[in-house]
Amino acid sequence: MEIRVINPWEWQNERSYVQAVEVKNPEGTLYVSGQTAISADGISSDENMESQIILALKNLEEVITKAGYECKGIVRLNIYTTSTAELWPHFAIIQDWVAKHGIKQATTLLEVKSLFETLKVELEATVVK
Template structure:
């Protein structure tokens, strides 16, 4: 796989994402359903948004790994949240640590929604290549 990121503006360096990602010659592409903070028994989290994001990231990492891919191959990561304000004030450091840990340089869209499954507050949807 050949990966090229495109970000024509310097302010993009502060967003922990890029404006576009080009992939040539992928071996495979994994389209992940939105992941939320649900435990192995199928129980939704009752924690705050930060706790939910931590669980959601663990679930996404497990899904990607079990599919035979690596988180470093994430090229698109959409974030759905019930409050962008709360996400930026309580969760952005967790999100940035996750992307830095795996060296992810992804195209991202952050979307505020009215509600998510079971009253949860954050969901991650990823596209991964290898």
């Protein structure tokens, strides 16, 4: 597999994403449903944004790993939140997780009116190997 990152500018580097990712000859592609702060028992978190981000990342990583892929293979990460104002103070948690795994992904961040039950953040990924 060959991955090529396209960045016509440099400003996105501080925001922990790339403008485009080209993937040639992947062995497989995994499309991961939005992962949230839901416990293994299926209970939605009613905790704060920071706690929900941490659990959503943990759940995302678990799905990717169980599928036989690696987080470093994420080429697209969409972030949905009910409040960008609540998300921003904790965005470094996502940035640190991305850096830890050496991920270079295209990203879209969207504020939505609501998510399931009491959830505040949802992470949707495309992963290649």
